[in-house]
Amino acid sequence: RELGGTLGVAIVGSVFASVYSGRLGRNAAVAALPEQVRVTMERSMAAAYQVISRLPQQAIPDVRAAVNAAFLDGMQVGSLVCAGIAVVKVWV
Numbered sequence: 001r002e003l004g005g006t007l008g009v010a011i012v013g014s015v016f017a018s019v020y021s022g023r024l025g026r027n028a029a030v031a032a033l034p035e036q037v038r039v040t041m042e043r044s045m046a047a048a049y050q051v052i053s054r055l056p057q058q059a060i061p062d063v064r065a066a067v068n069a070a071f072l073d074g075m076q077v078g079s080l081v082c083a084g085i086a087v088v089k090v091w092v
Contacts, residue, residue, distance in 0.1 A: 008085060012078045020074035024048070027070070029062035045071050 021042040024030055030038055041048040048067040052060055
C-alpha cells in the first residue's frame with residue numbers, strides 16, 4: 001500500500017510538472033523573458049512568483065496569468081490521471 005501510494009504521488013507529480021513546465025514554456029509572455037528566468041520559473045510556482053515580484057510592472061499581469069494557467073492545467077491533468085488510476089483500481 002505504501003509503495004503504491006508513493007508511486008502514485010511520483011507519477012502524478014511527474015505528470016503535473018511536465019504539464020506545468022510545458023505550458024509555461026510555450027506562453028508568449030514567458031518566452032520573452034531571459035532563458036535563465038524561464039528555467040527558474042519552470043521549476044515551481046513558488047519560484048515563478050519570486051521571479052514575478054522582480055519583473056517590471058507592465059510584464060507582471062501577463063506572466064502571472066501564464067503561471068496561474070500553467071499551474072491549473074497541470075492540476076487538471078494530474079487530477080484526471082488520479083481519477084483514471086482510481087477507476088482502474090476499482091475494476092481490478
